Amino acid sequence: MFFRLLMESFRRQRRRKLLAGIAILLGTTAVTAMLALATTIGDRIHKELAVYGANIVIYPKADLLDVKIGGVDVKPASGGSYLKESDLPKLKTIFWGNNITGVSPELPVELAAARQSGGTLFPARAVGYWFDHDFGGLKTGAPALHPWWKLHGAWPTANAATQNAMNVAVGMKFAQQLGLKVGDKFSLHAAPGVGASSSTATVVGIVTTGDDTENEILLSLQDAQMFAGATGSVRRVEVSARTKPEDAFARVDPDSLTPAKREIWYCRPYANSIAYQIREAIPGAQAEQVRRVEQSEGNVLSRISGLMWLISAAALLAAGFAVSAAMATAILERRGEIGLMRSLGASKGAIAMLFYAETGLLAIFAGTLGYLLGSGLAAWLGARIFAGDGGSAEAVLIPVLLPVVVALALVVALVGSTPSIRAALRMDPSAILRADA
16 A cells, blocks of 8 residues: 555656656756766866976985085085986885876086087087886876977987987077077087087977076987986986875874874875875985975865865755755645545554655655766766866766765755655644545
């Protein structure tokens, strides 16, 4: 009898059930879309904010030392110390190695350049980079970590240099100063007694960056090492890593924490904890976060996350009110049925169970459908908001969200219908039957 009454309620009150179902459907669709986006928004924002550059920088720890004689700082301006290029693969061995998305070592060299052999020499700053380097299966280098660089031509070819000829890219202002264009050749001269003495450089690309790089010569790292006489050395390394937004716990000194709390700090992908692990992995290295990038990413992510939670809460609240209104109208129409069941001996618990069963079935069906529609909406929104990722919608079906969304639908439906059900159970069956007679 119970199941017959249950099915009859759906058949006879299709319009009321449809309205309540649509309310739950819309609420769960919005919640699913927000939750699905929230699971991927961190990586997407990281890609969007990659235009700010790396979020971790590595340099020799010796640069932090003050070398003074008689109160005079005698440490060379360049620091005079290097990191080993052969140590860089250790970045992939740290706990959060898989979160590293880009690596760009640098080696600056002070040179002199002339438009042609025997011509007037101009002071020039050259910097060696990786351009399209295979770093443990990750293609990375300076262009990947400086996506705002605009190139006319091609990047220098790595591992193709000889002592007498090499390919280079030059900054736009440097090219204007020497009157260079793609395909031109000019001569480069190192400081006396340092590395290679001179070489003929062919311009394969002209770079526009909007900063001091436009006054520089961009070499492959191998060529810069040859000119500097520093084989296998790098001066500075920029690292881009996916990180957790910085909070108060991220800024504490890990050495001051208890072992249990230090392990928690160590195992969270803060920029500080990744930098700490880099210092452990690479001998003589000092790694620090670039706070400008980290704070921008954290601020944007926290604000967007707050907006998503607000939208989700508003959608669920609206769905709850809609269910409450639909249920109140349905119970008002079924007063006679409720009075008859009470007069025939049905308990308040049995009547409440009937209405809760109706609402629960409706919530499960609408919640499941809302999960599917919300996943599609998340894919569409992701493609529109983050058009830089390719602009095409990709499926965002996250199975773990299904029970969460259905549970939320059940809670909203049951809470929304409870006031109306309690009001129905307080009705006097004799008064209801006399009114309907």
